[in-house]
Amino acid sequence: MTHEVDPDLRDMLEDFFATEVTPVVVEEAERAGTYAADVWKKAESLDLPWIGIDEECGGAGGSLADLVTLVAEAARRATPAPFVEHHLAAWLVAQAGLDRIEGPLTVSGLTETVEVSGDRLTATLPEVAFAGDASAVVVLAKSEGADVVAVLRPAGATLEPHADIDGTPVPTVVASDAPVVVAPLSVTAEDVRRRALLLRSAVLAGLTRAMFELTQSYTAERHQFGKPVGSFQSVQLHVVTLAQAAEMSQVCVDRAAGALSIGGGEFEVLATAAVTAQNAVQGARSAHQAHGAIGMTREYALQFLTRRVQTWRQRWQSQSDVEDAVAGWALEAPSLSGLIARHREEGVVA
């Protein structure tokens, strides 16, 4: 009954990202306004971006537990590459029964309704992460009322450059009567958004763990008043807050992945999104406070993490909308205690 995260896979991913994604790599990608192409190529050679896509669809297989582990480990090193976007795009392609498209892919249409007519798309797609580097923008769209996938090649569109708080290129993609490959979707738009919210939570959990680790080691090394600052109780408080946030977020993400993988899981994913965003924001505050001035500088790695917290905390859905949605579950449940202690079996609430 335990959601086993494959420890070998986790160790491998931990080593991979620790080795490949140095602060220099993160910094260079941001300065260049692009993604870490070398890291991505190496990840491709290990099939990592295809974890969580069924093998018969050209993926590497693996469970949702494996996928959230990949996403969290990438986030833990602030990896400037579209692991989340690529997965969602590739998953949409697979759910539409289309052939595998070589990546990196990116995704759009998760926050706004995009209408496609026939095999032509005219739309302004805001904040499409890494669109300039992607081989295709996979758009969750509507066609004659039905949920469809529309695959847009960058050549058919123009990009207006923008960057996010964490430096991620998020251009606006403008398609004007652009040719697209359209296919009906076998899952609902809600399923797609739920998966996206779970992956956002996994990113935040990975960032939170990284902020904890960095803060713990820094407060052990940094000396003031003749001893490590971590020996002061008021500084320990911040480290404890981060440890709590990291543990809680990770357990929630793993449980939500389990719930989603057996069908449904909407409450679990929403609750996890609420918790991981709160924890990441609180964690970033504690991490900065414990670091003092050095954490405010670009030359120190904390900012790679805390700026990503600000980007991801409300990606695709605002924190208050998520919380409202969780409240909706509480208000409709026969009891709060029953809701939080429910367990799912083969997609049915037990």
Place this chain on the structure above:
Amino acid sequence: MRLTATELSPAERALKQEVREWLDERLPEGSYPLGLGMGGAVDPEFSRDLGAQGWIGMSLPSEYGGHGRTAVDRLVVVEELLARGAPVGYHWIADRQFGPGIAANGTEWQKETFLPGIASGEYSFSIGMSEPDSGSDLASVRTRAEQVDGGWRINGTKIWTTGAYTATHIVALLRTSEDRHRGMTQFIIDRHTPGLTVSPIEFIDGTKDFCELSFVDVFVPDDRRLGEVGAGWSQNTGELALERGGVDRWMSVMALLDRWVRQEAQRPGGHAAELGALTARAWAFRGMSLAVARMVDAGQYPVTEAALIKEMATRFEQDCTDLMVRRWGRTPRPDSDDPYERLLATAVQVAPAWTIRGGTNEILRSVISKGLRKNA
């Protein structure tokens, strides 16, 4: 540290359903005084009935009246009890920690003597740890047990001992030598032993479960010594995972919350985001407690994990209380006709105790910090 996510098995879910159905019959709404989690009313009759169902001392070996079940099974049972504000006060401490404590550290005679009474709900245990000059600094306890012919003579004072007045037994941590940590030993003391005087100390809300224990030349036979002489501190530390990581650390106000959410549902234009944030965190704590219970069942001692949960879960209980009071519309009255309003009036008074009892949050943070450094 990495907690492993876990869910209930089909058998555990079936137990949950069984408990729920029994409680619907045994404790219909309005038939019992509503309690705040582990601070539920003292009702020996209810404890005996619960024991007869096999739901006290569940993890104890069956040869001593227990049921050989798991920490997760116990979690399943107690979360149903706490959600209803059930009268669990009489058996709570025995069930949570001294049943397992005696099973782990007791002699054969002690197991035969005490465990069946714990499992049947007939025995009520109380924790004799704090002293007037030893609160958070527990290693400074001074109440002394001196070895005498056939046993021990105890002199000193224990204080802030919840439930001692109605308990049948007290497990006291006593000084047996000057060695700070290795000079302490646990004893199982009958509540009515000559020389032991139990005096209630009125609590902030006017209740009298808090007690002072005065020991004047109290004789305790050596067969009441729990564990080796000098092992008290480490035994006590081992109990902390049981004491701190459980659902009782975030469910004190669950009965109130259940009622409050139903009330909010009727109210248009509520503050949904606050309710959503609270619900999400309650679900998160529940997942963490479950993970800790699985670790206990796997033979681990998740002392750091338990402290980490308790430190934030008790603050969460206080936040929930504050939110309910803010949203109540007026200050809840202790003499209201509505039992939930009375309970909320109690909760708002006693809430500060939640981050103090069982290890203050300040102590817990230093326990967590040490644990994290060890794991780093």
